[in-house]
Amino acid sequence: MQGPYWLDDIDAARRTLVEIDPALARAHALTPAFAWRRRVGGFEGLFHMIVDQQVSLASAAAIWARVEAGLGGEVTPERVLATPIESLRGFGLSIQKATYGHEIARAQVDGRIDFDHLERLSDGEAITKLVAIKGVGKWTAETFLMFCEGRRDVFPGGDIALQEAMRWTDGATLRPTEKQAYARAEIWRPHRSVAAHLLWGWYGAVKRGEIALETPLS
Template identity: 85%
Template structure:
């Protein structure tokens, strides 16, 4: 697993990204210092991400607490597979999420992916292994690799908030589609994860009304 940036590393990487792409200067100037959004990794981290999707933060936290308690305080592939779908649903999971939990656990147990040694794979190989699992889409795989595995050069271009922040940075009328956003993000290698954090931070600050989104000068 790659070690995430320390705070001074983040600041240095932000400056490098702006040097690589001056269009991010506004985002950098308007976004306070931030830490790496680190989450638990491995099977537990991916299952947790699936549980969190499409529900409120409070609901996700409550459901995950029940999942942890129901699995005996240790969320492992083996314990998850040993728990039937209906029991997982009794913890608050939808049948879809309970099924995806089994699919992820089965992929590990069957050796199709090894969460204990995922760091041995390149970003591309790890992403391919993850998206081969039913229920794990590209956005989920990319955000998992960034937040749970600490990978430094990931950019989840399908994220709407990132696309909107990119539109602001470029002064564009329309936000870029996913394919165009991937191409645009190439300019930020090898710090695409920091660029994503920066754009998310800027987007959140604007939406919360903490900073004014001024139109760039021609």
């Protein structure tokens, strides 16, 4: 596994993507330069992603701050397992997220996954290990590998925002299905993570009204 991109690497990858797939030219032209959205990795990174899901950015930050404080500043599998579900709920977690925190921690402690050496596994192998943990779906596994592990060639085909940006890219009437999105992204290897970042950046800027599509949405 290669490390995360630097700004120059991202720019070069974007230009390469446009060369191999001119349909991305519009997204590339309209989307400003961006940095790699790297987060803390390992067990802490995956638990953090679970905590952040389905809440606002502000709420997620507040809850995570309480989690860190409640665990004594050490977000480790051992600390999480030593903290009862009800105590985790007291930090602001739902019972589901607290349970998933225990499941992820137990997977590490039991040896079903090794977050400290996940880089030894291929992308496919890592995704298989991750989704075997209760509470970790494919989208979570893929985005974890992108943002927390810095993997360069991962594409979350089930992401609705990416599917919509792909629709814009190809001038299609309908969003691609998850299966179609994965197939469409094959041409972007080995830079699928940058392609995802580019499409997310384009999608977000359009939705915020910062840039306009050259053609109206259907």
